[in-house]
Amino acid sequence: MDLICKKFYITEQTNVVQQTVNDIYSKVLKINEDLKTSACCTKETIPENVREILKDIHPEVLSKYYGCGSPVPLALKGKTVLDLGSGSGRDCFILSKLVGPNGKVIGVDMTDEQLEVANSYISYHMDRFGYDKPNVIFKKGYIEDLQSTGIEDESIDIVISNCVLNLSTDKGKVFSEIFRVLKPGGELYFSDVFSGSRIPESLVKDPILFGECLSGAMYVEDFRRLLTSLGYPEYRTLSSRKIDLKNSGFKQKIGMIDFHSITIRIFKIPLEDRCENYGQIAIYKGNLDESPDSFVLDDNHVFKTNEPVPVCGNTSAILQKTRYAEYFNVVGDPSVHYGLFKCSSESKRDCCSLMKYKYIIN
Structure with missing residues (x-):
């Protein structure tokens, strides 16, 4: 197949998949109970501050929510947050409350029916939050x-997404766009479905499996390779749970592949591809209102207030070059190198590599 024909084929296939996904999420699914697997159903613990906000979210918005996790990080006040695949607007309205009246939330979705629901409840939620004017906007795209929606380079502090990236047929473009719009030091914080092996092309083309967030799932190692090719060799895992394929037909078709819903964070800062030891110490000040006793960076780094913790160069950079800098004291600098950073005496791998392989061995 020559380059022009191949490009046309990929574009045509993308259009078909996008239309299929659009139809499923606008015409087939009416409420979240219509889903046939747990791939898009939240089971992880929801933070207390988010649970309180959920009490103010309109029931129709909640019923049309199809997320697979709780991608809401800390320290959002006054920030600009972008939600990819915002759907009925549930996460955007949660973020609207968390960023406050001086922050901004942008939701992007391609489905008219979902956008209609989200837009119809903007005033409702602004009234509930006591805001004089809306701090959330929904864009079709x-x-x-993202450029076609008017989102400029380096204009976003945090990008979130909730069980949507797997629905794209061009993950490379998606992540390139994410890093384009993120400010230096910005964060991508998302929950999505990942697979333990590559999915056969015949199953990728199955519209029902695709719409259920299964056959478009990224193989976790290809995800790592994609990030590395874009200049981001490290990501952090916050949580992972195995997805239960309750539907017998799905088990027969795709049950040989393991699927997990994983919550991940990636920072737009220069990092090394391994965790190196520079003798640095990090101390959490406890000055985040939402988390005064401890701070969870990932599933391998929990900082208790005022407790000195040895950290690798990458963790040190994250705690000094992102919005979390004001909440930490970091002692030491990368002027002297002591070799690879070891998380424990039993481990020969560095902690960041361990996080990448944790999904495979669970």
Whole structure:
């Protein structure tokens, strides 16, 4: 197949998949109970501050929520947050409360029916939150082409997404766009479905499996390779749970592949591809209102207030070059190198590599 024909084929296939997904989420699914697997159903613990906000979210918005996790990080006040695949607007309205009246939330979705629900409840939620004017806006568009929605380079503090990236047929474009719009030091914080092996092309083309967030799932190692090719060799895992394929038909078709819903964070800062030891110590000040006793960076780093913790160079950089800098004291600098950073005496791998392989061995 020559380059022009191949390009046309990929574009045509993308259009077909996008239309299929659009139909499923606008015409087939009416409420979240219509889903046939747990791939898009939240089971992880929801933070207390988010649970309180959920009490103010309109029931129709909640019923049309199809997320697979709780991608809401800390320290959002006054920030600009972008939600990719915002759907009925549930996460955007949660974020609206968390960023406050001086912050801004942008939701992007391609489905008219979902956007209609989200837009119809903006005033409702602004009244509930006591805001004089809306701090949330919903845009119609594709997550592979955020430029067409008017989102400028380096204009976003945090990008979140909730069980949506797997629905894209061009993950490379999606992540390129994410890093384009993120400010230096910005964060991508998302929950999505990942697979333990590559999915056969015949199953990728299955519209029902695709719409259920299964056959478009990224193989976790290909995800790592994609990030590395874009200049981001490290990501952090916050949580992971195995997805239960309750539907017998799905088990027969795709049950040979393991699927997990994983919550991940990636920072737009220069990092090394391994955790190196520079003799640095990090101390959490406890000055985050939402988390005064401890701070969870990932599933391998929990900082108790005022407790000195040895950290690798990458963790040190994250705690000094992002919005979390004001909440930490970091002692030491990378002027003297002591070799690879070891998380424990039993481990020969560095802690960041361990996090990448944790999904495979669970």
